[in-house]
Amino acid sequence: MQRDKFFREIENVQHPNEKLIKTHCSYCGMQCGMNLRVNTATNKIIGVEPRYDWPVTVGKMCPKGVTAYQQTNHKDRILKPLIRDDASLKGTKEGFREASWEEAYDLIVKKFTELQKNYGKDSLSVFSGVSMTNEKCYLTGKFARVGLGTRYIDYNGRFCMSSAAGGFLRSFGVDRGSTLPWTDVHETDCLFIAGSNTAECHPTSMFRVWAVQERGGYLIVADPRETPVARRADVHLDLRPGTDLALANGILHLLIENGYADKEFVNKHTNGFEETKELVKDFTPEHTSFLTGVAEEKIIKAAEIYGKAPNAIVMFARGIEQQHKGVDNVSAYTNMALVTGKIGRPKAGVATFTGQGNGQGGREHGQKSDLLPGYRKITNPEHVKAVSKVWGINPEEMPQPGVSAYEMFELMEEKTIRGLYLLCSNPAVSAPNLNFVRNAMKNLDFMVCADFYLSESAEFADVILPSVTWSEDEGTVTNLEGRIIKINKAQEPIGESKPDWLMQVELAERLGRGKYFSHLKTAKDVAEEFRLATKGGNADYYGATWDKIDKQDGVFWPCKDEEDKGTPHMFLDKKFYHPDGKAKICALPYRPPAEEPCEEYPLRLTTGRVVYHYLSGNQTRRIQFLKDMCPDPYVEVHPVTAEKYNIKHEEVVRLFTRRGKSDYKVKITEAIREDTVFVPYHFGHEQSINLLTIAALDPMSRMPEFKACAAQIEKLEAGKVH
Amino acid sequence: MEKRRLYIELENCIGCRSCLAACTQCGGHEERNRNYVYDVNPLVNRQTMPLMCLHCVNPACARSCPAQAIQIHETGAVLSALVEKCIGCQNCTIACPYGIPKFDEEENLMYKCDLCIDRTKDGIPPMCASVCPSNTLQWLTEEEIDQKQKQFDLGNDKWVTSMPYLEGETNVKVNLPGILQGTTKLF
Ligand code: SF4
Ligand code: SF4
Ligand code: SF4
Numbered sequence: 001m002q003r004d005k006f007f008r009e010i011e012n013v014q015h016p017n018e019k020l021i022k023t024h025c026s027y028c029g030m031q032c033g034m035n036l037r038v039n040t041a042t043n044k045i046i047g048v049e050p051r052y053d054w055p056v057t058v059g060k061m062c063p064k065g066v067t068a069y070q071q072t073n074h075k076d077r078i079l080k081p082l083i084r085d086d087a088s089l090k091g092t093k094e095g096f097r098e099a100s101w102e103e104a105y106d107l108i109v110k111k112f113t114e115l116q117k118n119y120g121k122d123s124l125s126v127f128s129g130v131s132m133t134n135e136k137c138y139l140t141g142k143f144a145r146v147g148l149g150t151r152y153i154d155y156n157g158r159f160c161m162s163s164a165a166g167g168f169l170r171s172f173g174v175d176r177g178s179t180l181p182w183t184d185v186h187e188t189d190c191l192f193i194a195g196s197n198t199a200e201c202h203p204t205s206m207f208r209v210w211a212v213q214e215r216g217g218y219l220i221v222a223d224p225r226e227t228p229v230a231r232r233a234d235v236h237l238d239l240r241p242g243t244d245l246a247l248a249n250g251i252l253h254l255l256i257e258n259g260y261a262d263k264e265f266v267n268k269h270t271n272g273f274e275e276t277k278e279l280v281k282d283f284t285p286e287h288t289s290f291l292t293g294v295a296e297e298k299i300i301k302a303a304e305i306y307g308k309a310p311n312a313i314v315m316f317a318r319g320i321e322q323q324h325k326g327v328d329n330v331s332a333y334t335n336m337a338l339v340t341g342k343i344g345r346p347k348a349g350v351a352t353f354t355g356q357g358n359g360q361g362g363r364e365h366g367q368k369s370d371l372l373p374g375y376r377k378i379t380n381p382e383h384v385k386a387v388s389k390v391w392g393i394n395p396e397e398m399p400q401p402g403v404s405a406y407e408m409f410e411l412m413e414e415k416t417i418r419g420l421y422l423l424c425s426n427p428a429v430s431a432p433n434l435n436f437v438r439n440a441m442k443n444l445d446f447m448v449c450a451d452f453y454l455s456e457s458a459e460f461a462d463v464i465l466p467s468v469t470w471s472e473d474e475g476t477v478t479n480l481e482g483r484i485i486k487i488n489k490a491q492e493p494i495g496e497s498k499p500d501w502l503m504q505v506e507l508a509e510r511l512g513r514g515k516y517f518s519h520l521k522t523a524k525d526v527a528e529e530f531r532l533a534t535k536g537g538n539a540d541y542y543g544a545t546w547d548k549i550d551k552q553d554g555v556f557w558p559c560k561d562e563e564d565k566g567t568p569h570m571f572l573d574k575k576f577y578h579p580d581g582k583a584k585i586c587a588l589p590y591r592p593p594a595e596e597p598c599e600e601y602p603l604r605l606t607t608g609r610v611v612y613h614y615l616s617g618n619q620t621r622r623i624q625f626l627k628d629m630c631p632d633p634y635v636e637v638h639p640v641t642a643e644k645y646n647i648k649h650e651e652v653v654r655l656f657t658r659r660g661k662s663d664y665k666v667k668i669t670e671a672i673r674e675d676t677v678f679v680p681y682h683f684g685h686e687q688s689i690n691l692l693t694i695a696a697l698d699p700m701s702r703m704p705e706f707k708a709c710a711a712q713i714e715k716l717e718a719g720k721v722h
Numbered sequence: 723m724e725k726r727r728l729y730i731e732l733e734n735c736i737g738c739r740s741c742l743a744a745c746t747q748c749g750g751h752e753e754r755n756r757n758y759v760y761d762v763n764p765l766v767n768r769q770t771m772p773l774m775c776l777h778c779v780n781p782a783c784a785r786s787c788p789a790q791a792i793q794i795h796e797t798g799a800v801l802s803a804l805v806e807k808c809i810g811c812q813n814c815t816i817a818c819p820y821g822i823p824k825f826d827e828e829e830n831l832m833y834k835c836d837l838c839i840d841r842t843k844d845g846i847p848p849m850c851a852s853v854c855p856s857n858t859l860q861w862l863t864e865e866e867i868d869q870k871q872k873q874f875d876l877g878n879d880k881w882v883t884s885m886p887y888l889e890g891e892t893n894v895k896v897n898l899p900g901i902l903q904g905t906t907k908l909f
Pocket of ligand 3: 754773775776778779781782783784799817818819821822823834
């Protein structure tokens with residue numbers, strides 16, 4: 001399916017005494033295909049071999065993918081449950097002792113039961129993540145609501161994809177991260193990429209991006225930094241962090257003004273054009289330039305190219321989404337496609353680069369505080385009824401909606417939430433305003449953390465449960481295209497580690513909820529129930545059987561039944577998912593970042609990834625090659641700014657905001673705005689840039705504004721040059 | 723089996739160093755990488771480029787070796803030093819115009835890119851070109867390389883195709899930065 005010009009029939013190298021297990025990378029939303037090499041004598045994973053026959057990435061991998069296999073048998077793996085009896089050691093690595101699963105389960109059941117007896121069902125919470133299979137994500141939602149009976153469940157997608165989700169739901173009525181398959185990307189005529197450091201965060205998209213230019217197409221990149229993808233852009237819109245909404249409105253204004261609106265499409269298939277047209281009138285190139293800091297001619301040129309392009313794809317990522325107006329940014333850039341009608345056909349559309357491996361699937365099936373499987377709403381009685389039926393509970397038993405990820409920490413601080421079951425996430429690094437968040441975790445009455453390494457967050461736990469890496473279990477993941485793919489098991493779990501779904505089943509049984517969980521004996525059992533639970537929802541996975549996924553090289557949702565081949569392209573019939581079938585063009589007034597620079601904090605701080613690390617770095621910082629390539633964080637500073645502060649390349653300086661401070665080595669580069677500094681966020685303890693970031697939340701998505709806050713640099717007396 | 727060559731399009735490089743990570747994955751490479759990726763002008767921009775062995779047709783490294791430790795495979799790949807022959811003199815590291823051969827002090831042994839000979843002898847792409855996310859490193863047929871040469875040879879001194887510009891003939895073909903100069907825009 002979708003084999004394109006990059007696809008080649010290539011045989012894999014097969015070494016003696018080895019077998020190849022085809023699967024996908026454990027990390028980002030690209031979900032590059034790979035083969036794990038397994039020694040047939042020891043049955044251990046020993047390496048990786050490209051998966052040339054995977055149509056999306058044809059064997060390509062970034063360095064994280066190439067070395068991903070090293071996670072499984074890593075010396076840092078937690079092999080047995082760990083218990084810490086001395087709560088005063090919370091926040092450190094100290095004091096853990098090995099325990100049996102029985103002892104660990106008993107302790108958890110005792111503590112959870114006590115807390116719920118004394119403080120009510122909702123005194124417990126579940127904080128989850130989406131770097132795991134759909135089956136695990138699905139069961140985690142059920143575990144929280146049926147196993148524990150709490151309303152408080154949310155997940156790290158609030159720090160990742162929730163703004164994209166909110167924006168797409170508002171614009172299209174459905175949240176599928178890409179309206180088209182990735183095999184369309186290189187065939188379009190113009191890529192408009194906003195707030196995505198594609199070359200570092202989704203590297204295996206790059207051969208398709210460059211191919212657009214090689215064909216004579218255009219590349220437009222909006223980013224405060226001249227990232228490796230911006231370096232080659234035809235137009236680089238070097239905007240101030242946090243001003244995307246103005247830029248998108250400005251470009252939309254020019255598109256309309258210069259006659260690029262597709263009147264017929266707008267009339268037939270959208271609402272909201274007139275009021276949006278009125279609103280964006282104020283965003284003249286001059287005014288837009290004033291707000292964004294981008295030169296007028298660049299704005300004009302970008303609008304001209306996008307307007308003229310026969311086909312174009314608007315793409316974006318966390319740069320625009322991790323703002324307190326992230327949802328508005330998403331809808332505003334999506335407006336460009338809706339107004340010009342460049343959507344609902346091959347080679348034209350809108351896509352977000354999903355951050356986490358299962359950032360798409362994991363947000364659809366009930367880990368979000370207000371969602372149930374199949375993208376159903378917990379506030380919709382019909383939806384609750386449908387899911388309750390699959391779960392075998394009374395609809396009245398379904399807990400109310402909870403609160404978003406960051407807000408859960410606020411509830412911990414005020415003791416509404418007293419217990420936490422954390423899995424697949426490391427908020428002690430990845431949440432904003434970390435001094436507050438770490439303190440909230442420290443003051444919990446009882447905390448369980450399931451992880452395969454002792455993460456910075458696990459340091460706050462009373463009990464650590466050893467989970468498995470992606471290669472020791474099977475299940476499905478939904479990649480950034482919306483394609484459901486299959487992760488295969490390559491080796492047995494090491495030590496006494498267990499997959500998360502199994503722990504949850506066993507815990508539920510011990511909490512007296514076995515009748516809702518005991519029938520789930522394998523990952524496949526969970527998959528069958530999961531498919532059923534999504535049936536009839538917007539994100540319908542019912543027809544995406546493991547068999548079909550294998551035969552078709554993945555299945556794009558929605559896929560309603562056995563015959564349905566899935567939906568690679570969305571909206572080909574020009575039907576959107578709002579009740580009237582129309583998309584919404586949104587009139588979105590501009591508002592600046594929550595915290596603007598001032599005399600005391602004159603710099604704009606923005607954060608992001610490097611190619612060598614994934615999310616909080618809990619995995620990648622342990623892989624030797626990746627660690628060698630990028631051992632420590634640093635602060636990128638423009639030479640003009642460095643001169644002002646009298647600081648030099650490689651000098652250690654203090655960076656601080658109203659919330660926190662940290663010391664970083666300076667990296668001088670002209671590839672950043674003079675008014676902006678950048679620090680990668682993958683690092684723990686005192687190196688975490690999130691000690692400094694602001695928890696200003698988007699009103700709709702509850703996404704924190706990681707991408708823009710006000711900061712200051714202090715030259716250190718002992719500013720040692722390494 | 724159709725002959726394929728390593729072809730390098732330097733302008734595409736995004737500096738991810740996946741080629742280096744992948745190099746360690748080739749069966750015969752003892753988990754050590756054998757090539758280089760450079761930041762071209764790190765204080766200014768993010769341009770990077772890989773520096774790979776070009777598998778010279780008349781390789782200076784092999785010529786300089788007093789012990790005939792550096793063999794040339796029938797595919798043209800210039801192999802890593804033979805353990806039993808290499809005397810550790812390091813002539814090759816100096817002779818190579820691009821500084822490719824690396825030296826293992828402990829083993830007193832030179833090691834270099836062998837173009838993943840285990841793979842390329844059977845026509846399977848080397849690890850670096852297999853994984854390179856940006857298509858900086860590609861594994862192409864003669865015909866495809868001819869096409870590239872035509873596409874990028876501007877004949878106006880604003881050269882792009884570098885083939886005549888390197889020292890001596892090489893089995894690996896290289897396009898230096900600037901490939902987009904000759905592109906006609908679609909609109
Ligand atoms: S991290 Fe992402 S781009 Fe890199 S190999 Fe894994 S899935 Fe591919
Ligand atoms: S893998 Fe390709 S893009 Fe990455 S550093 Fe090597 S040559 Fe450059
Ligand atoms: S590039 Fe250097 S190491 Fe490679 S064959 Fe030529 S001389 Fe030898």
